[in-house]
Amino acid sequence: MATINSVEQLTENKFVNLFHVKGENDKGHKSNYFVASRCKTKEDLMITTGKNVADGVSIYALCGEKHDKVVMVRQYRYPINTYIYEFPAGLCEPGEDYHEAAVRELHEETGLVFHPLDVDSMYELPRFSSVGMSDESVAMVFGYADGEITDKYQELSEEIQVVLVDRAEAKRILKEEHVAILAAYQLQHFIHDEEPFAFLH
Incomplete structure (x- = not known):
C-alpha cells in the first residue's frame, strides 16, 4: 500500500476544496x-481520519398511485456546461442522518x-x-414521494427542472440524454424489474 508523505491544502472554499498529496x-x-x-480542512480528510463519512445523499424516490414513476431532476452542471439527469441529492448537515437529509433535500429541490x-x-x-479524484462519499436513500411539485424552495444558484x-421515458433518457452514473444504473433496474425495490428485500 502507498505511503502518504504530505498533504497541503490549496483552497478554502465552502463546498469543495483542493488538496495536494505527495x-x-x-x-x-x-x-x-x-x-x-x-472537507474544510486536511484534518477532516479520509486520508487523515480513515473514516468514510457521507458528505451527502442521493434519493431514489418512486411516486404515483402505482409507484410507477421515478423522481428525477434535470439540472445544469458547470463542469459539463449542459444539463444532466440525476436523482435529487444534496449535502448532509452536521448531525443529520441519511433519512433526515433525504427528506429535507427532496423537499427543497422538488x-x-x-x-x-x-x-x-x-x-x-x-x-x-469518483474516487479517482475525490473522497466524496454519498449515501443512497430509497423511498416513496408524494405531494405537489414546486421550485419555490430551490436555491437561487440552482437550475433544476423536476x-x-x-419506464418509457427512462429508456429514452438512457438512450438520448446525459445521465449521472448512479441514476443510470438504478434506471436500468427500474426499467426491467417489475418491483423496482425488490432488491432491497
Whole structure:
C-alpha cells in the first residue's frame, strides 16, 4: 500500500476544496496527487481520519398511485456546461442522518414529501462517487414521494427542472440524454424489474 508523505491544502472554499498529496507507492513510484474534497480542512480528510463519512445523499424516490414513476431532476452542471439527469441529492448537515437529509433535500429541490424505507444498512452505506479524484462519499436513500411539485424552495444558484419518469421515458433518457452514473444504473433496474425495490428485500 502507498505511503502518504504530505498533504497541503490549496483552497478554502465552502463546498469543495483542493488538496495536494505527495506519496510513494509499493513499487517505489513517487506521486504528486490532487484530491478534491468536501472537507474544510486536511484534518477532516479520509486520508487523515480513515473514516468514510457521507458528505451527502442521493434519493431514489418512486411516486404515483402505482409507484410507477421515478423522481428525477434535470439540472445544469458547470463542469459539463449542459444539463444532466440525476436523482435529487444534496449535502448532509452536521448531525443529520441519511433519512433526515433525504427528506429535507427532496423537499427543497422538488417540493415533494419523502417517505424513506427502512432497509438493511448495507444498501445505504456511503459509497464513493469518483474516487479517482475525490473522497466524496454519498449515501443512497430509497423511498416513496408524494405531494405537489414546486421550485419555490430551490436555491437561487440552482437550475433544476423536476421530472417524473415512467419506464418509457427512462429508456429514452438512457438512450438520448446525459445521465449521472448512479441514476443510470438504478434506471436500468427500474426499467426491467417489475418491483423496482425488490432488491432491497
